[in-house]
Amino acid sequence: MKFLPLVLANLKRHKLRTTLTIVSVAVALFLFASLRTVVTSLNAGAEVSSASRMIVQNATSFIQPLPGSYANRLLAVPHVSGVTWANWFGGKYGDGKRFFAQFAIEPESYLKMYPEIQVPEDQKQAFLHERAAVLVGEGLIRDFGWHVGQNVTIQGTIFPGDWTFTIRGIYHPTEKAYGNDSFMFHYDYLYERVPDRVQPGWYILKIDDAEAAPQVAKTIDDQFRNSIAPTKTGTEKAFAAGFAGMWGNVKLLMGTIGMAVVFAILLVTANAMMMSQRERTAEIAVMKTVGFSDGRVFGLIITEAAVISLTGSVLGLGLAILLPAATGFGGGGFLPGYRVTSGTAVIGAMVAILLTIASGIFPAWQAAKLPVVQALRKVE
């Protein structure tokens, strides 16, 4: 501790340079943690998916609908104990800058299918019994300042026109990965306005035995193989993993960018430390003359690198952790439960330590091995 004033005095030698280096490290760690969190959030959806739910989608493509008549036929398949369906609406609210997902759902069966969607009973009943009612996540309530009973108009893009809904319920997800910024309304409300264009986007099945999932999938897909809309059936987990898999290259890209940013900042920090050490050749020689050992000099330079790297890292990681929590960021519904995991924080801390070592070790070693007589001769 008695050497701390010496370390701090050296860091204050070029305040602007030290500040900019700390900010660079903070930005690098913020980007690293944020980009990694995008990847972990995408994967989290698959991790928390229920093993007893299955998804039936059009075999051609996820965006192709399925006939409404499939519902009863699906319910008749052995081990299937419940069926519901949903459709992607794709509208925008206001200027559209704050994107959120909107789904047309079959309300009663959907809420039974997803017990992780928690709604106060009175609000749930109000939502179920009003065709233009909408159930919104608490994240949207917070972001837009909405309240129960308020009318909200969405501009349709897939289904053009103004669509006005009345907020009747606010849900709270028991699983963060489900997200708290979805906007769910009655499928019938959509259907009655554009009956010729609306069909279920996908079906969700409840099965009574998770072990029977492969058999159920085969039965369903065989059943519809030669129909007008062949199906592709899988567990919800497989569906979520497939959805996350659509981001495959993006995930790789994000990981690569994150590491590239960290590497670039490593070079910046190392360069700053080298410059700092080079400027102080005479001073280091004097310190050694006074009696500072090579190890002590090494320790002082490494400590300086550590103060820069760790301060920047704490700021960057702290911002990456606190900012989404404060703003409720969820990637517009695509990254529900977006939050920096403890794993990412640990890796971030390891990156910070790596930055300290990599940026400080060479200048510290050079300072430790500085030949005093030659250094003093240059000065004198």
Added chain:
Amino acid sequence: MALVEIRDVHKSFRREAQTVDVYTGLTMDFNEGSFTALMGPSGSGKSTLLNLVAGLDKPTSGSVRVAGAEVSAMSASQLATWRSRTIGFVFQSYNLLPVLTAEQNVELPLLLTNLNKKERAERTAIALGVVGLQDRVDHYPRQLSGGQEQRVSIARAIVADPTLILLDEPTGQLDAKSSEEVLALLQRLNTEFGKTIMMVTHDAGAAERAKTVLHLVKGELLEGEAVAR
């Protein structure tokens, strides 16, 4: 009694393809409580002698003993510890750390001791008092005159109560008045505090303040040139 014993010291440097011999068997003693001025032309080996005595450089062969310790046989880490307790070094260009105040500069050698903060502060205040700069403790080097900087440098050299004070051209960058102040201070350290001093200088006026003046030429001590006062 000899505090510094130099025995048959050879020292060579490699300069490009050539070997330059600085000493070829130098032998000399410096007694405890002495104040010696080392004079001689550039390249005569004056500063090298200080470096050898301080353990900053090693002889090619021969022995350098200070207060009974064989300096030339110590490892780098042993030398660092030994230097912090035994040697006070003063440079021509002061070499204060610009980011530290006068007080912090003087305290620097004490950071290597086991003294606590209060004890370090007390010793630092005493050292600054000895050099007459107790009212400049919070000044940074850039806020001090050359003479004041050199006095801070001397305070740094004496704060750990070293056995031996080595000075390399301490008045080389000072005006006459500041030189006089520094030399008076060195005399006082020698006579009043009993410090052994070795001072390299080109300045005959500065050398006159020493008790003994030695002349080095081409790495050899001129016989019969020692002037004792």
